[in-house]
Amino acid sequence: MNVIDMMREKLAALEPVSIDIIDDSAKHAGHAGARSGGGHFRLAIVSPRFAGCRTMERHRLVYDALGPLMKKEIHALGIDAKAPDEK
Template structure:
């Protein structure tokens, strides 16, 4: 199986989880995802991560250990986005 791209991982997560904001960076072996979802509200971090793994399903079974993530609620995410003086819509994108 070919190594997934960061875009693949982002698509997999987006298919299984409604995200307000979703950014994935990676090189095919190690990925870092920033995931902002309203349904994380009130969940401890470990449950949030389980929810993301659930969204990924079997597709990432092999690579899942190479995924590190930051899981935030919109409320947790907004202050840091605003503090940087940039609106979420103007976030930086790596291609």
């Protein structure tokens, strides 16, 4: 299973309405984090779980869902997290 598939599996806990993950790792070749094996990703996710949450709370929910992937497989993650009514 590749990293994006693992991310999708973990993020399913947030009951996303939509999810888009882009691997930008190739743009960061040679970067210290890339050398250690961690990838650079951009995430756009829409979930009812984000309703009423501030940006920091939304990011914390994402980081918590991704758990151990944030220690090795993911070096950098850009997050655009919205509630369904914010599309």
